[in-house]
Amino acid sequence: MIALCIHGGAGDRTPSSDDAAICRALESALDAGWAVLESGGMALDAVQVAIGVLEDEPLFNAGRGAALTRAGTVELDAALMDGATQRAGAVIGVRSIRYPIAAARAVLEHAPHVVMAGEGAERFALAHGCEAVEPAFFVTERAQRALERFLAEQARVELGTVGAVALDIRGNLAAGNSTGGVTGKLPGRVGDTPIIGAGTYADRRVAVACTGYGEYFIRVGAALRLALLVELAGCPLEEAARQVLAKVSALGGRGGIIALDRDGTIAMPFTTASMARAWRRSDGTNGVELYAPASASTRA
Numbered sequence: 001m002i003a004l005c006i007h008g009g010a011g012d013r014t015p016s017s018d019d020a021a022i023c024r025a026l027e028s029a030l031d032a033g034w035a036v037l038e039s040g041g042m043a044l045d046a047v048q049v050a051i052g053v054l055e056d057e058p059l060f061n062a063g064r065g066a067a068l069t070r071a072g073t074v075e076l077d078a079a080l081m082d083g084a085t086q087r088a089g090a091v092i093g094v095r096s097i098r099y100p101i102a103a104a105r106a107v108l109e110h111a112p113h114v115v116m117a118g119e120g121a122e123r124f125a126l127a128h129g130c131e132a133v134e135p136a137f138f139v140t141e142r143a144q145r146a147l148e149r150f151l152a153e154q155a156r157v158e159l160g161t162v163g164a165v166a167l168d169i170r171g172n173l174a175a176g177n178s179t180g181g182v183t184g185k186l187p188g189r190v191g192d193t194p195i196i197g198a199g200t201y202a203d204r205r206v207a208v209a210c211t212g213y214g215e216y217f218i219r220v221g222a223a224l225r226l227a228l229l230v231e232l233a234g235c236p237l238e239e240a241a242r243q244v245l246a247k248v249s250a251l252g253g254r255g256g257i258i259a260l261d262r263d264g265t266i267a268m269p270f271t272t273a274s275m276a277r278a279w280r281r282s283d284g285t286n287g288v289e290l291y292a293p294a295s296a297s298t299r300a
């Protein structure tokens with residue numbers, strides 16, 4: 001069995017004219033990651049490739065089009081984890097690396113560290129072949145309008161972080177996430193995305209990528225909590241993911257999780273109105289969805 005599941009962020013999206021373009025972008029990312037898995041490639045590569053496609057797509061809050069800080073700047077976070085070896089790499093607050101997920105990969109492969117931040121992370125990524133761009137490259141009109149709305153209303157605006165989990169032909173799992181964080185965040189704020197065990201985690205049993213109000217996912221140790229519910233409590237994957245979201249809800253947070261296990265079981269619950277997501281397995285199961293299925297509530 002090979003399997004790939006990606007998300008384009010949990011949020012309070014309502015049906016809009018962007019929906020078709022979002023679904024197309026998710027399909028392109030899925031196709032790119034799937035091509036890696038289908039040709040016998042590693043789950044880690046499939047996750048990186050799928051996320052890279054979404055980082056380039058300005059409709060999502062990652063790479064180009066990312067959410068802006070209160071100061072109108074970008075500070076991008078990304079993480080990647082290889083389940084087979086439990087090696088991980090993450091970057092925090094990068095501003096001039098085109099593909100933050102590639103920077104996370106560089107840390108995973110080459111650094112004596114797991115998480116690197118700011119200028120040091122950027123220098124390290126550049127030294128390992130990552131592509132440089134001017135910070136202005138990431139700033140889109142759409143993200144600027146979202147910041148203006150946030151500053152006017154102090155209301156939380158659309159989330160659109162991206163992430164992926166994959167299972168390769170060798171039975172290895174991987175997880176990754178990439179984000180601009182939340183619109184209007186204070187410069188220096190770090191969410192759950194680049195925190196291994198909070199927003200992103202993979203081991204031999206499960207791969208997990210979370211999206212939503214990062215502060216809450218950090219406080220419950222969301223991704224690792226899910227893995228431990230499976231490993232130590234013998235919880236089925238879907239049940240474990242829902243329990244984690246219930247913990248997040250109990251603190252007042254909302255969001256979603258994509259999780260995959262080594263049998264190819266996929267769980268994608270969320271407690272927001274929407275979570276962009278797409279999935280495919282070698283048994284023919286596949287789909288692309290933005291909202292809760294009409295027939296069943298996915299709210300925790």
Ligand code: ASP
Nearest residue numbers: 159161181191211212214
């Ligand atoms: N979890 C991300 C963060 O808090 C945001 C998101 O998933 O949309 O930075």
